[in-house]
Amino acid sequence: MNASCYIDSMDNVMIDTLLHYNTNAPRYTSYPPANLxxxxxxxxxxxxxxxxxxxxxxxxxxxxxxxxxxxxxxxxxxxxxxxxxxxxxxxxxxxxxxxxxxxxxxxxxxxxxxxxxxxxxxxxxxxxxxxxxxxxxxxxxxxxxxxxxxxxxxxxxxxxxxxxxxxxxxxxxxxxxxxxxxxxxxxxxxxxxxxxxxxxxxxxxxxxxxxxxxxxxxxxxxxxxxxxxxxxxxxxxxxxxxxxxxxxxxxxxxxxxxxxxxxxxxxxxxxxxxxxxxxxxxxxxxxxxxxxxxxxxxxxxxxxxxxxxxxxxxxxxxxxxxxxxxxxxxxxxxGSSGITQLDNAYSQNVHESEKYAELQLSHRLTEIRCEELSPSERLIRDVIERLMCNRRLQVTDEEKKVLGDGWTRLLALEEDKLLVKKSESYVETTELGTLVIRYLAMQLDPLMQKNKREGVFSKTI
Ligand SMILES: C[S@@+](CC[C@H](N)C(=O)[O-])C[C@H]1O[C@@H](n2cnc3c(N)ncnc32)[C@H](O)[C@@H]1O
Ligand code: SF4
Missing domain, CATH: 3.20.20.70 (Aldolase class I)
Known part of the structure; x- marks a missing residue:
């Protein structure tokens, strides 16, 4: 397939950069990610x-x-x-x-x-x-x-x-x-x-x-x-x-x-x-x-x-x-596979509809997963969501403390032109950073840094 008659040289530069950041990362529709x-x-x-x-x-x-x-x-x-x-x-x-x-x-x-x-x-x-x-x-x-x-x-x-x-x-x-x-x-x-x-x-x-x-x-x-x-x-x-x-x-x-x-x-x-x-x-x-x-x-x-x-x-x-x-x-x-999303917890029903019906109709547990969040996990979820939805992030001293190295890792992406550091507590993402926002979010996620829990994730783009 011929790729490029519609793509100008600016887009080609962008594609090269985006491919560089195209790592496997959660989509962060929840925190922690559902498969964890x-x-x-x-x-x-x-x-x-x-x-x-x-x-x-x-x-x-x-x-x-x-x-x-x-x-x-x-x-x-x-x-x-x-x-x-x-x-x-x-x-x-x-x-x-x-x-x-x-x-x-x-x-x-x-x-x-x-x-x-x-x-x-x-x-x-x-x-x-x-x-x-x-x-x-x-x-x-x-x-x-x-x-x-x-x-x-x-x-x-x-x-x-x-x-x-x-x-x-x-x-x-x-x-x-x-x-x-x-x-x-x-x-x-x-x-x-x-x-x-x-x-x-x-x-x-x-x-x-x-x-x-x-x-x-x-x-x-x-x-x-x-x-x-x-x-x-x-x-x-x-x-x-x-x-x-x-x-x-x-x-x-x-x-x-x-x-x-x-x-x-x-x-x-x-x-x-x-x-x-x-x-x-x-x-x-x-x-x-x-x-x-x-x-x-x-x-x-x-x-x-x-x-x-x-x-x-x-x-x-x-x-x-x-x-x-x-x-x-x-x-x-x-229903089968449904994910309940509460302020302090997530739970998910079994995926197979037949199994779901059998469990529910015999009054047994239909949930296969249930994640109760600690105060610091709730804070990290909130920070990641703010970054992903607003393309800018202002953090408090308490949030910085909980994020620890994660905040430092995020700030370091200014060198890669993925964000602009407006102050020690406030960043705005660039256009490029917005396109790889999952990569940015991953920097704030301690689970991704230390392989604390194993999961399989799709590419960031
Ligand atoms: C539950 S379906 C939407 C309703 C209906 N079942 C339909 O297909 O029109 C949700 C959406 O997921 C997307 N989807 C399904 N399989 C996909 C895949 N392998 N990769 C990316 N998107 C996918 C499709 O765009 C689809 O419309
Ligand atoms: S099988 Fe087709 S119609 Fe059904 S959920 Fe998947 S994409 Fe939608």
Missing amino acids: FRPAKDKVQIERIWRESNALKPYNVSFYFHIPFCSKRCLFCGCTSEVLPVPEFRDRYFEALFSEMDEKLPWISGDRPVTQVHFGGGTPTSVPFDFLKRILAKLRERFSFAPFAEIAIECNPSSISEATLRELAEMGFNRVSYGIQDFDFDVLRNVGRDPSLLPVKELVALSRDLHFKGINLDLIYGLPSQTEDAFYGSVEKAVDADPDRIALFSYAHVPWLKENQKILEKLPMPSPREKLGFFLEARNRFKEAGLIDVGMDHFVKPSDSLAGALSEGKLHRNFQGYCTRETTGEVYAF
Whole structure:
């Protein structure tokens, strides 16, 4: 594949520098990173951390529901997803999910307002909507929803018709995200993906007419068989469709974890240099189109709430992506692989849906991991999040003390032109530093420095 007719010499210098910093690092959607969480002990531990969370901040509540099913498996998929099982097993999964809600919702104080509900997967729209309605009804029985609450759903556009979208709006959904991946039919066919049922521009306009906000399109760069021309054509089409947000993901090829990806090895794969070229050129085009780069791989319109949160220093980040501090509370997750994200702890359910259903329906522990954070781990998490969301960092004397060598390591990156030291306690990242922000965050992370706990991480870009 010919890499470079779109890349100018400035970008080539940037690519060389970025490749230099392209080490393996956590994504820091949590701290500590999820694959370093310790094993869960017992149900008593889980009930205790949920109950204790009522007295912690933020007071508002977010919910995450994992619906692992899809009508078919895309060959590139790296998510925790599985092909829709026979109806009996699908029903059993939901029986377990409702049972998990009945058991755990009473642990959360009913006075706390719900500001966010997120349905992810898998493809939550691949199951009969009665299941989703029952989940929302159970929440409404116990909690009040804030007037500005975000009720979000991840959709595969290949199965979204106008009628489906209207039904979702009637059910109360007001945020929607579509997995477009690529607009090129050849690439989609090669990676086993059906195209959008409606033209994407129409789908976005219809979503807007139905009052969905934060309308998001996912694109992936570096997919097998993607060419420069085809990919930049997709970038143009994504901009032309006029969404509020675009998430531009780097294709994660992990065939040792995801068997379905093995078959893609027969296809030409863009090299790391070519992938970076795709990313930088797409980023240039998004910026030319007036989109704002809110961080790592997310681009939004200036009118979107994430752009406002970035400029006000209220951007937040968790396993569901970028969000605002106003709408994101402590996150309580239900369903297989769901990660609960509290102020003082994280826990994660078992990944396999069958195992999850068996454990929940026999009233055993569904969590495989539970990480309770010490005060210094909470402080490090907060500092890393501030750096990653704000691109600048002011630390207190107490934070400097806890960070120890980490702060010195970060300051040393001024020499590499990744940041500018404005004072002994305040740094701002450069454009280059912002592109390798995970590398910067890693300097503050004691777990990464001393191999205190072992984990496998993807490249920083
Ligand atoms: C749960 S899916 C979104 C909803 C729906 N299942 C769909 O595919 O449209 C989440 C997103 O993860 C991204 N994704 C999946 N596999 C990936 C991979 N191997 N590398 C990078 N991104 C990936 C895709 O952009 C996808 O839209
Ligand atoms: S990319 Fe989306 S639709 Fe495709 S298998 Fe993965 S989760 Fe399912």
